[in-house]
Amino acid sequence: MSPSSSNQPDMNSKRKPHVIITIGMAGAGKSTFVQRINSYLHSQNPPQPPYILNLDPAVTHVPFEANIDIRDTVNYKEVMKQYNLGPNGGILTALNLFTTKFDQVLDLVEKRAETVDHIILDTPGQIEIFTWSASGAIITDAVASSFPTVVAYIIDTPRTTAPATFMSNMLYACSIMYKTKLPFILVFNKIDAQPHDFALEWMQDFEAFQVALASHSGSRDSEGEPTYMNSLMNSMSLVLDEFYKHLKAVGVSSMTGAGMKEFFDAVEESRETYRTEYLPEIERARAAREKSLQDIKEDSINRLMGDLAVDRAANPKAAAEDRWASDEEDDDDEDLEVNLIDRSEEPYPGQYIDVTRMRHQSENINWPNPG
Numbered sequence: 247m248s249p250s251s252s253n254q255p256d257m258n259s260k261r262k263p264h265v266i267i268t269i270g271m272a273g274a275g276k277s278t279f280v281q282r283i284n285s286y287l288h289s290q291n292p293p294q295p296p297y298i299l300n301l302d303p304a305v306t307h308v309p310f311e312a313n314i315d316i317r318d319t320v321n322y323k324e325v326m327k328q329y330n331l332g333p334n335g336g337i338l339t340a341l342n343l344f345t346t347k348f349d350q351v352l353d354l355v356e357k358r359a360e361t362v363d364h365i366i367l368d369t370p371g372q373i374e375i376f377t378w379s380a381s382g383a384i385i386t387d388a389v390a391s392s393f394p395t396v397v398a399y400i401i402d403t404p405r406t407t408a409p410a411t412f413m414s415n416m417l418y419a420c421s422i423m424y425k426t427k428l429p430f431i432l433v434f435n436k437i438d439a440q441p442h443d444f445a446l447e448w449m450q451d452f453e454a455f456q457v458a459l460a461s462h463s464g465s466r467d468s469e470g471e472p473t474y475m476n477s478l479m480n481s482m483s484l485v486l487d488e489f490y491k492h493l494k495a496v497g498v499s500s501m502t503g504a505g506m507k508e509f510f511d512a513v514e515e516s517r518e519t520y521r522t523e524y525l526p527e528i529e530r531a532r533a534a535r536e537k538s539l540q541d542i543k544e545d546s547i548n549r550l551m552g553d554l555a556v557d558r559a560a561n562p563k564a565a566a567e568d569r570w571a572s573d574e575e576d577d578d579d580e581d582l583e584v585n586l587i588d589r590s591e592e593p594y595p596g597q598y599i600d601v602t603r604m605r606h607q608s609e610n611i612n613w614p615n616p617g
């Protein structure tokens with residue numbers, strides 16, 4: 247990442263734009279939601295047009311104008327052909343290739359940081375491609391270490407009314423929240439088709455969830471005992487109780503625009519959570535990483551010096567002629583017999599093929615709509 251993008255955010259300077267990462271199961275309504283928040287922000291007085299990044303290489307149509315669109319940089323169908331991959335492998339590889347250029351994306355975003363209040367990321371339809379890939383983690387970490395960030399987890403409310411489906415969805419949300427450690431908003435979408443009161447009730451009162459579970463068909467076996475799944479879900483509901491305490495839930499309709507104000511109120515509140523919980527956490531992690539790298543380096547050098555000492559003790563004659571002895575004063579490079587060859591310019595088989603370059607035929611990527 248570029249130095250500017252990896253620097254710790256200074257929360258005391260000008261108010262930074264807020265990044266909203268939209269994540270959700272296929273068909274939950276992510277793209278429609280992004281379109282809705284886009285039009286909501288445009289309709290504010292004064293208008294607050296967001297900066298939008300589309301990270302889904304396989305989407306055929308996006309109902310909003312993305313400022314940066316992965317599809318302009320990587321053609322996932324070409325990637326599929328070139329790397330002999332299936333659709334999901336093609337999408338993942340396209341995202342990986344795009345991620346190699348993400349420092350340039352961040353530079354473009356940072357240039358606009360003075361003029362925008364919100365930066366929105368629309369992620370691939372196949373949720374796991376973003377949430378469980380290295381590139382998804384790199385992109386998330388990169389934006390979150392530069393800007394206040396919140397994850398908006400979009401839920402297809404009408405498809406979540408069955409207790410088992412609800413629980414699976416919540417467990418998935420829980421895993422993403424603990425993986426990213428970012429402020430998290432559960433966005434119950436499509437409330438025009440199905441109000442989300444049942445979900446709020448289940449989240450606030452696990453006994454209500456257990457009652458719903460018990461009344462659901464298939465919760466007891468032929469002898470009237472709770473089924474294994476039923477018992478498991480009962481226990482899980484107790485575990486999730488703790489998870490629910492750490493997040494906000496809002497109901498929206500991306501179709502009608504209901505709930506937009508509540509959503510942005512939740513986004514605004516999450517700014518404080520980011521500052522008080524996420525930032526100290528990444529600072530701790532960064533310090534720990536630096537410390538452990540330093541320890542590893544020192545340990546390696548100590549072991550290396552130890553090995554050399556053993557070798558020299560075992561072979562004093564060679565040690566006497568050793569050009570690398572620690573008391574060696576002569577640092578005339580021309581006398582060295584060690585050949586160092588720089589092979590970085592040489593082509594070699596299996597070389598990494600950067601399709602982004604192939605497409606643009608130049609070092610400078612022609613990002614779309616950077617302005």
Ligand SMILES: Nc1nc2c(ncn2[C@@H]2O[C@H](COP(=O)(O)OP(=O)(O)OP(=O)(O)O)[C@@H](O)[C@H]2O)c(=O)[nH]1
Pocket residue numbers: 270271272273274275276277278279305370371372435436437438439498499500501502
């Ligand atoms: N009734 C209703 N339908 C919605 C709402 N939001 C989205 N939809 C519909 O849900 C379907 C999926 O919406 P998309 O926005 O394409 O969902 P997505 O999550 O981006 O889809 P993928 O990219 O395939 O993951 C579309 O038919 C939308 O019209 C909503 O608030 N209410």
